[in-house]
Amino acid sequence: MIVLTQVTKSYNGSIKAVDNVNLTVERGEIFGFLGPNGAGKTTTIKMITGITKADHGTITINGKDIAKEPLEAKRQFGYVPDSPDLFLRLKGLEYVNFMADMYDVPGNVRKERIQKLAARFDMTDVLADPILSYSHGMRQKIIIMGVLVHQPEVWILDEPLTGLDPKSAFTLKEMMREHADSGRTVFFSTHVLEVAEKLCDRVAIINKGVVLFCGTFAEMQEHFQSTESLERIFLELTNHG
Known part of the structure; x- marks a missing residue:
């Protein structure tokens, strides 16, 4: 389980890469973190994993605070970076x-x-x-x-499918599902929406450091009163402003 409470990160004291993000990722679910490149996905993941320090807010992994109990928190997860x-x-x-x-x-x-x-x-x-x-x-x-x-217990994967051949990508997705089904947590970022739509139990959409939506695909359609595909909703959300 991962809990982010009012997490903010600025660069140069002015540009908010992540702006007051609140998220709860439950045990037993695959949680997709979606957004265009430069939206704040990797910055958020670097704060969750303790690579980067949040300016404000708290982050816990299975109840362990990444800032106060870094070793105990880091024992809870495995992290696949984007490179x-x-x-x-x-x-x-x-x-x-x-x-x-x-x-x-x-x-x-x-x-x-x-x-x-x-x-x-x-x-x-x-x-x-x-x-x-x-x-x-x-x-x-x-x-x-x-x-x-x-x-x-917790998998944190930053764009994990990039560069994988189809068979390996299928294997990894299968393993993610097995991991979540065994009552553990999978948190992964992607900008490939089809993957998220097929794989995730819930998703959050981040753009310009702000979480615009968090929930299931069905809730997203209901929230935006749309029968459109996730892709169209996503594009509409992330293109404005």
């Missing part, structure tokens, strides 16, 4: 083991988990290769494997 170009000098397996070390995953448990994840993402044959030699999609997959190896 997979990290740790390029390591081999795939070294990177996943490094992540398992960070979260104290026992040796016998991690081996089985790594094998299963590698099989699901078609990465078994390239684990011994350096990440530098991987394609963008393979880098994305190894980052995802590193996040999932400690089986975090």
Whole structure:
């Protein structure tokens, strides 16, 4: 569960990248965070994960305050950033083991988990290769494997499907659904609306740092008294002003 209360972040003291955002992401749901590029999605995610500090407001993950209890809060989640170009000098397996070390995953448990994840993402044959030699999609997959190896309660994924081949994208979406169905939390940002429409239990739309709507797709249609597609509503919302 993720709770944001009156969260604000400004740059240069004037430009509000995120403006008084209130959000609650429940256990057992896939929550989509939608908005055009530059809307405040990544800034919000960086505050949730503790990379960036909020100017005002509080953020808790499973009841742990990211500002006051950063280590306990960070143990609750796994985070996939929007760029997979990290740790390029390591081999795939070294990177996943490094992540398992960070979260104290026992040796016998991690081996089985790594094998299963590698099989699901078609990465078994390239684990011994350096990440530098991987394609963008393979880098994305190894980052995802590193996040999932400690089986975090909360998944926080920033544009996770970018660069994935169709099979891997399908696998990840399937895993997101399994994770939420087991009573845990998936929070992910995207600007690809079809994905959100098919995958999410609820969505929030952010534009220019302000959350314009939060709820289910059906509630959105009702709220805007529209039989239009999510895409059309989204475009109308984010084009004005």
